[in-house]
Amino acid sequence: MTDYHIDWNAVEQEAAGLLSRYIQINTINPPGNELEGALFLREILEKEGIACEVYESAKGRGNIITQFRGESSIPDILLLHHIDVVPVEEATWDHPPLSGRVINGEIWGRGALDCKSLGIMELMAFMLLKRQGRCPERRMVLAATADEEAGSTWGAGWLMQHAPEKLKARYVINEGGGLGLSTKHSNLHFCQVAEKGVCWVRIVFTGNPGHASLPHDSNCVVEMAKAIEAVSRYQSPAVVTPPAEKFIQGIAGEQDFMPAEEFLGILSSQQSTAIIDKIPERILRQVLNASLRNTFTPTVTKGGSKTNVIPGECFCEIDCRMLPGSTPEEILETLDKILQTRGCRGFTIQVLHTSLPAESPLDTPLYRVLETSLKHHDPRAKIIPYMSSGATDSRFFREQGIIAYGMQMESSLVSMERVHGHNERITIENLTMGSKVLYDTVRAFCS
Numbered sequence: 001m002t003d004y005h006i007d008w009n010a011v012e013q014e015a016a017g018l019l020s021r022y023i024q025i026n027t028i029n030p031p032g033n034e035l036e037g038a039l040f041l042r043e044i045l046e047k048e049g050i051a052c053e054v055y056e057s058a059k060g061r062g063n064i065i066t067q068f069r070g071e072s073s074i075p076d077i078l079l080l081h082h083i084d085v086v087p088v089e090e091a092t093w094d095h096p097p098l099s100g101r102v103i104n105g106e107i108w109g110r111g112a113l114d115c116k117s118l119g120i121m122e123l124m125a126f127m128l129l130k131r132q133g134r135c136p137e138r139r140m141v142l143a144a145t146a147d148e149e150a151g152s153t154w155g156a157g158w159l160m161q162h163a164p165e166k167l168k169a170r171y172v173i174n175e176g177g178g179l180g181l182s183t184k185h186s187n188l189h190f191c192q193v194a195e196k197g198v199c200w201v202r203i204v205f206t207g208n209p210g211h212a213s214l215p216h217d218s219n220c221v222v223e224m225a226k227a228i229e230a231v232s233r234y235q236s237p238a239v240v241t242p243p244a245e246k247f248i249q250g251i252a253g254e255q256d257f258m259p260a261e262e263f264l265g266i267l268s269s270q271q272s273t274a275i276i277d278k279i280p281e282r283i284l285r286q287v288l289n290a291s292l293r294n295t296f297t298p299t300v301t302k303g304g305s306k307t308n309v310i311p312g313e314c315f316c317e318i319d320c321r322m323l324p325g326s327t328p329e330e331i332l333e334t335l336d337k338i339l340q341t342r343g344c345r346g347f348t349i350q351v352l353h354t355s356l357p358a359e360s361p362l363d364t365p366l367y368r369v370l371e372t373s374l375k376h377h378d379p380r381a382k383i384i385p386y387m388s389s390g391a392t393d394s395r396f397f398r399e400q401g402i403i404a405y406g407m408q409m410e411s412s413l414v415s416m417e418r419v420h421g422h423n424e425r426i427t428i429e430n431l432t433m434g435s436k437v438l439y440d441t442v443r444a445f446c447s
């Protein structure tokens, strides 16, 4: 399937150089500043003779869309990634997070995995097809969005309102994969076909203010501490939803941790925790646990401003993730019950942001082409359908009935831990491999 006229060594150099430069553009969100990233992408595409449209959704918040016209009236495939990245705790990194430095065959920096590398793979696939001078039968779109890491208000959400016709496609390839497992017999790549819903809440506590030298029993900070402790201890009941079932069945026969029959016991709610606990890989335990439960994670706290003052109000924020079938109302009821049971007083729960769980089917031509392309470059590769605990821009497309797959070609347990973590980096080898797989996929699918 590979076109051997392509000089892949040259592609490797080009892709690595582009990713390094892309990482150096500071698109940490907040504030985002994705416009600079969008202009960088535009400059590269325009040099190839590809016209682009840049949309500035708010000051400095840039999005970019370009099309490669084929014969079909509706674009068949949209290659999507987001330009923004999450903040860094720079002191904990071994190399500066915005350096894009290449060290021992790895490109370092925030966005190296999530998801500027996917952006460069998509860009390379798009440009390589254009350089071949052939018009694909199916139309292709390339889009890069702002604000994905903060709810997509100025990115995919904004574009869906202001330029929905530009994003119409039958299929989307986006981030969301990136987790994988190497076993004795295979390299498992988890392809995101579904994602959990999001419900971010703020719990506000009120109490009596006063001098801290005179303690009393209506200190809102104490109520908040009780609440955080209770929420973090809570474990919601295990529920096997269809995407989780496919994921667990997909891994069962491939993993080396225990006999397949035993692994399948995870599907029974009484045994799931005990079996998951036997898996030595922490990240996989976390993923399996999250795929079976609604989760509630305290993240933000804001209390008083002076050591000797008891504040009258404080708040904490909880990141809740919902399984398919759950609703934000159910999440709020659960939280209320947890706090009541713990005896917390003086609180109100506010919803900050929600998005509903969404899923795409597996029996599609694109899914099959993806699998074939991947296998062509890695005979040990196998695609396992997976529901991500994190949300992506794919939800905006799935809501419209567009089929979206999250396929980051760098798939391993270690890469998953580096996403949003410290020392994020990608090997040049994986960047090139991803570019090849994506190129083959799009070429096979569109012509």
Ligand SMILES: [Zn+2]
Binding pocket: 082, 114, 115, 148, 175
């Ligand atoms: Zn991302």
